[in-house]
Amino acid sequence: MFTSTTFLSILPETLILILGVILLIVEPFWKVKDPSSGGDEQRRNAGWLTAGGLFAVLVISVLVGRPGDPTSTFGSSIRFDWLGFFFKMLFIFGAGITALLLMDHEKVGRRGEAYMLLLASTIGMCLMASAADLITLYLAIETTSIPLYVLAGFMLTDEHSTEAGFKYLLFGAMTSAIMLYGFSLLYGFTGTTNLYALADAFKSGQLAAPVMFGLIVLIVVGLGFKVSVVPFHFWAPDVYEGAPTPVSGFLSTASKAAGFAVIARLFLVVFHDVAVDWAAVFAILSAVTMTVGNLLALPQKNLKRMLAYSSIAHAGYAMIGIVAVSKLGITSVVFYLLAYIVTNLAAFGIVMTVGRVTGSDEYDAYRGLSRRSPWLALVMLAAFLSLAGMPPFGGFIAKVLVFAAGIQANYIWLVVIGILNSIVGLYYYLNVLKYVYLFRMEKEDEEAHPIAVTRPYAIALVVLVLGIILLGTVFAPWFGFSNAAAMNLF
Amino acid sequence: MIPINYYIALSAILFTIGALGVLVRRNPLIIFMSIELMLNAANLAIVAFTRVYQILEGQIFVFFVMTVAAAEVAVGLALIVAIFRTKHSINIDEMNNLKG
Numbered sequence: 001m002f003t004s005t006t007f008l009s010i011l012p013e014t015l016i017l018i019l020g021v022i023l024l025i026v027e028p029f030w031k032v033k034d035p036s037s038g039g040d041e042q043r044r045n046a047g048w049l050t051a052g053g054l055f056a057v058l059v060i061s062v063l064v065g066r067p068g069d070p071t072s073t074f075g076s077s078i079r080f081d082w083l084g085f086f087f088k089m090l091f092i093f094g095a096g097i098t099a100l101l102l103m104d105h106e107k108v109g110r111r112g113e114a115y116m117l118l119l120a121s122t123i124g125m126c127l128m129a130s131a132a133d134l135i136t137l138y139l140a141i142e143t144t145s146i147p148l149y150v151l152a153g154f155m156l157t158d159e160h161s162t163e164a165g166f167k168y169l170l171f172g173a174m175t176s177a178i179m180l181y182g183f184s185l186l187y188g189f190t191g192t193t194n195l196y197a198l199a200d201a202f203k204s205g206q207l208a209a210p211v212m213f214g215l216i217v218l219i220v221v222g223l224g225f226k227v228s229v230v231p232f233h234f235w236a237p238d239v240y241e242g243a244p245t246p247v248s249g250f251l252s253t254a255s256k257a258a259g260f261a262v263i264a265r266l267f268l269v270v271f272h273d274v275a276v277d278w279a280a281v282f283a284i285l286s287a288v289t290m291t292v293g294n295l296l297a298l299p300q301k302n303l304k305r306m307l308a309y310s311s312i313a314h315a316g317y318a319m320i321g322i323v324a325v326s327k328l329g330i331t332s333v334v335f336y337l338l339a340y341i342v343t344n345l346a347a348f349g350i351v352m353t354v355g356r357v358t359g360s361d362e363y364d365a366y367r368g369l370s371r372r373s374p375w376l377a378l379v380m381l382a383a384f385l386s387l388a389g390m391p392p393f394g395g396f397i398a399k400v401l402v403f404a405a406g407i408q409a410n411y412i413w414l415v416v417i418g419i420l421n422s423i424v425g426l427y428y429y430l431n432v433l434k435y436v437y438l439f440r441m442e443k444e445d446e447e448a449h450p451i452a453v454t455r456p457y458a459i460a461l462v463v464l465v466l467g468i469i470l471l472g473t474v475f476a477p478w479f480g481f482s483n484a485a486a487m488n489l490f
Numbered sequence: 491m492i493p494i495n496y497y498i499a500l501s502a503i504l505f506t507i508g509a510l511g512v513l514v515r516r517n518p519l520i521i522f523m524s525i526e527l528m529l530n531a532a533n534l535a536i537v538a539f540t541r542v543y544q545i546l547e548g549q550i551f552v553f554f555v556m557t558v559a560a561a562e563v564a565v566g567l568a569l570i571v572a573i574f575r576t577k578h579s580i581n582i583d584e585m586n587n588l589k590g
Contacts, residue, residue, distance in 0.1 A: 135551045142558045146565055153569045162572045163585050169569060170521065173562050174512050177528035180555065181505055184532040188498070188539035193547045238588040 009073040009080035011065035012057055012088050013126050019053040020119040027112030047103030047456065050115040054096035054122075058089060070488050076194050077133035079265075081488040084130030086334060086481055087261040090341055091129070094254035095122040097345050100460040101246035101352050107155045108244045114154060117147040118250070125258040129265075134183045134193040137262065141179075141226070144258060145172045148251060152243035164242025171225060171235040179222020182215055189215075198270045212276045219266065220281070226259030227315045230289040237296075240308035245355055248304060249348025252311040253341040260337055263322060264330055268489040272325075283323045283414050289316030290421040297428050303351055304361045306428060307344070310387060313425060314340055317418055320402045324409035330486035332401035335479060339386070339394035339471050346383035346464035349457060350376065357451045369436040371446035376453060377436050379461050386468045388429040389422050394471030401479075497538035505531035516582045518570055522563055529559045 007014070027046050070081035095118055102109045102118070124143030131137040149172060153165015187193050189211070190201040206212075224232040240248040271278055293313030300306035318340065321333035351361060353376060358365040370377035386393030399422060406415040440446065453461070471478055504527055511524025533552045540548030574580050 135547065135554060138551075139554055139558065142562070146558075146561050149562075149565050149569070153572065156572045157576065159573075159576045160587050162569055162576065163587050166518070166566070166569045166573060166585065167588075169562070169566050170512075170518075173522075173525045173566070174509075174528070177508070177525055177532065180529060180532040181535070184501075184535040184539070187548060187551070188535060188542075191539075191543040191545070193551065242588050 005068075005071055005080060006073045008065045009067075009071070009078050009130070012061045012092060013123050015057040015060060016054070016092070016119050016123050016126070019050070019057065020116050020123075022053070023049055023112060023115055023119070044103050044109070044456075046112045046115050047099055047109055050119065051096050051099040051103075051456070054092050054099060054119075058092045058096065061085075061089065061092070072132055072196070076196070077136040078127075078130050079132035079195075080130065082481075083261070083265065083334075083485040083488045084126075086485040087129035087257060087337075088126045090257055090338060091122055091125040091254045094250060094257075094341050094345060095119070097349070097460050097464065098246050098250040098254075100456040101249065101345075101349055102244075103456040104356060104454045105244055105246060105352070106356075107158070108151075108246070111154075114151065117151050117154075121145075121147040121151070121250075122254070125254055128258045129261040131262075132195045132265075134187060134195070134198075137195075137266075138176075138180060138183060141176060141222070141262070144255065145176065148247070148255060151247045152239055152251070154244060154247070158242075160242035161244065164239045167235055168239045168243075171232075175222045175225035175232060179219055182218030182222070185215055185218070195265065195270050199272065202270065203273050206275055209275050212274050216271065216274075216276060216278050216281070220285075223259055223263050223266070224285070227256050227263070227319075228312050229285050229315050229319065230292045230312065233289070233293070233312045236312055237305050237308040240311075241302060241304045241361075245304065245348055245352040245361075248308075249345050249352070252307065252348070253344050256311065256315060257337040257341060260318060260322075260333060264333060264489060267322065268325065268330065279323050279325050279409075282319055283411055286316045286319035286323055287414055287417045289313065289319065290418060291316075294421045294424040294428075298424070300428070301363050302361050303363060303366070303432065306432070307347055307351070310425065310428070311344060313421065314344075314387075316421070317399065317402055320406045320411070320414055320418060323411055323414065324405040326405060326409055327483070327486050327490055328401070328408055329405040330489055331479070331482045332398070332405040334482035334485050335401050335475075336398040338478060338482065339398035339468075342464055342467040342471060343383055343386040343393070343395055346379060346461060346468060347387060349461050349464060350380045350383065353453055353457050353461070354451060363432060363435050366432065366435040367439040368441040368444075368446040369451070371440070372449050373451040373453070376451055376461075379465050380436055381433060382465050382468055384429040384433055386472070388426045390426075392469065392472045394468045394475075397472055397475045397479075494538055494542050498535060501531045501535040501538070504528075504534065518566075518580050518582060521582070522566055526559060526563070529555055 030045050067080050067085050108114045124140050127140035131140050149169040152168045153162045155161035228236040290313050293309050297306050297309035318336045321329040355361050386395035389395045389399040403415045508524045508527030536548045
C-alpha cells in the first residue's frame with residue numbers, strides 16, 4: 001500500500017509543510033520586545049528562512065524526488081509524473097523568489113503569517129499540478145486560492161489592498177462555485193471522480209455534444225479565472241494594483257501557471273476524446289485574450305496595472321500551445337510558463353524595488369531611472385525585452401515555440417493574430433523603457449537620488465536575470481525538461 | 491423513491507438563483523449567501539448522484555466542499571470587516587478605488 005513512491009509523490013508538499021510548521025514555531029521567538037532597538041531587522045529572518053527553505057526543498061526534490069514512469073498514488077488521487085513534477089519545481093522557485101521580494105515590504109514582510117500563507121498556497125499549487133481526482137483537484141484549487149485572498153488583502157489599513165483582496169475573493173468564490181457545479185455534473189454523468197477513469201468513460205460512451213459543451217464551459221469558467229483569460233479577467237488589473245507588489249507577482253506567475261497545469265491535464269487527458277471541438281473554443285479565447293490584454297495595456301500609466309494587462313495577454317499566447325493539442329503544443333506551454341515566470345517575477349521585483357523608494361508605481365516615478373540606478377535599469381531592460389519577446393532572452397524562444405506549435409496544428413490565423421499582438425506589446429514595453437532611459441527627473445540631479453537595492457532584492461533580481469538570459473541562450477536542456485513533462489500526457 | 495431528475499432540477503434552480511444573486515445584488519453579505527447557494531446546489535447534485543451510483547466518493551466530496559465554503563466565508567467576512575473599518579460602508583458600488 002505505502003511504498004517509497006507514495007511518499008516521493010508528495011515529497012515537495014511534505015517538505016513545504018514541515019518548513020511552514022518550523023516557521024510558525026520559530027517566528028515568535030525572533031520578535032524583539034522593544035521595537036525601537038531595531039526589532040524589525042530580526043523579523044526579516046522569517047523571510048530568509050522561507051526563501052532558503054524553499055530553495056532547499058527545490059534542491060532536495062530534484063535530487064531525490066524525481067518521478068519515473070507515471071504512477072498513481074494515494075488511491076489514484078495523485079498522479080506522480082514529470083508534468084506535475086516540473087510544474088511543482090516552477091511553483092517552488094516562484095514562491096522562493098516571492099519570499100525574497102516580500103522581505104523588505106514594510107507592511108507585509110515583517111509578519112510571519114504572510115510567509116506561512118505563501119507556503120500554504122504553494123502546497124495547493126503543487127497539488128493542483130499533480131491532482132488526478134476531482135476531489136483532490138477542487139481542494140487543491142481552494143488551498144491555493146484562499147491564502148492568496150488573504151495575502152492580496154493583507155494590508156488591513158490600506159483601502160486599496162483590502163478592496164483588492166475582496167474583489168479577488170468574490171470573483172474567485174463565484175467562479176470556483178461554477179466550476180464545482182461542472183465537477184458535480186461530470187461526476188453525475190460518469191459515476192467516477194478519477195480523471196483517468198473519466199477519460200476511459202468518455203472513450204467508451206459519449207455524452208450528447210450539447211451536454212458535454214455545457215460541462216466544458218462550466219469548467220472553463222473556473223480555470224479561466226485562475227489564468228485570467230478574457231472574459232474572466234476583470235479581477236486581474238484591480239487585484240494586481242491593490243495587492244502588495246510581491247503578491248501580485250506571485251499571482252501573475254505561479255498561480256497562473258498552476259491554472260495552466262490543470263488545463264493541460266484536464267483537457268488533454270479527460271476531454272481528449274470528447275466529441276466537442278474544445279480546441280476551437282480555446283482558440284477564440286486565446287485570440288480575444290491576447291488582443292484585449294494588449295490593447296488595454298496601451299493607455300495605462302501605472303506600471304502594476306500595465307503588467308496586469310500584459311499578464312492577461314501572456315495567458316493568451318500560452319494558450320496557443322493548448323489549442324494545438326500536440327506534444328509540441330504542451331512542450332511550448334510548459335516552456336512558455338517557465339520563461340514567463342522568471343521574466344514576470346523580475347518585472348514585479350523591479351516594481352517592488354523602485355516602488356519602495358519612490359512610493360509610486362506610476363510611469364513618472366521611473367523617469368531617469370537609468371541615471372539613478374544603472375544596474376536596475378539594465379535588469380528592467382532585460383525583463384521587459386524578454387516580455388516583449390526579443391532575442392536573446394527567454395521570452396523570444398518561448399514565443400517561437402508556441403507559434404510553431406500553432407502553425408503545426410494549422411491554426412495559422414491564430415498565430416498571425418499572436419504575432420500582430422506581439423508588435424503591439426513591444427510598443428508599450430518600450431514606452432516604459434523610454435521613461436527609464438530617455439526621460440529625466442524634473443529639475444533634479446538623478447545621481448543624488450540613487451535607488452537602494454537591499455540584499456534580498458539583489459539576490460532575487462540577479463537570479464532572475466541570469467534565468468532570463470539562460471533560458472534564451474542555452475535553451476536545449478529546458479526544452480528537454482518541458483518535452484519530458486509534455487510526453488506524460490500522451 | 492424520488493427520481494433523480496427532481497433533485498437535479500432543484501439543484502439547477504438553486505444554482506441559477508445563486509448565480510443571479512451574485513450578479514444582481516449589491517450587498518456583499520447577500521452575495522456571499524448567493525455563493526453559498528451555488529455551492530450547495532452542487533452539493534445537492536453530488537449527493538443525489540451518489541445515491542444513484544451507491545458509491546461513497548460523492549459523500550466525501552460534499553464534506554470537503556462544506557469545509558471549503560466555511561473557510562471562504564471566514565476570509566470574506568474578515569475582509570468585509572477590514573473594509574468597513576476604513577470606509578464605513580460595504581456597498582459594492584463604492585468599492586471603486588481601483589479602476590482605469
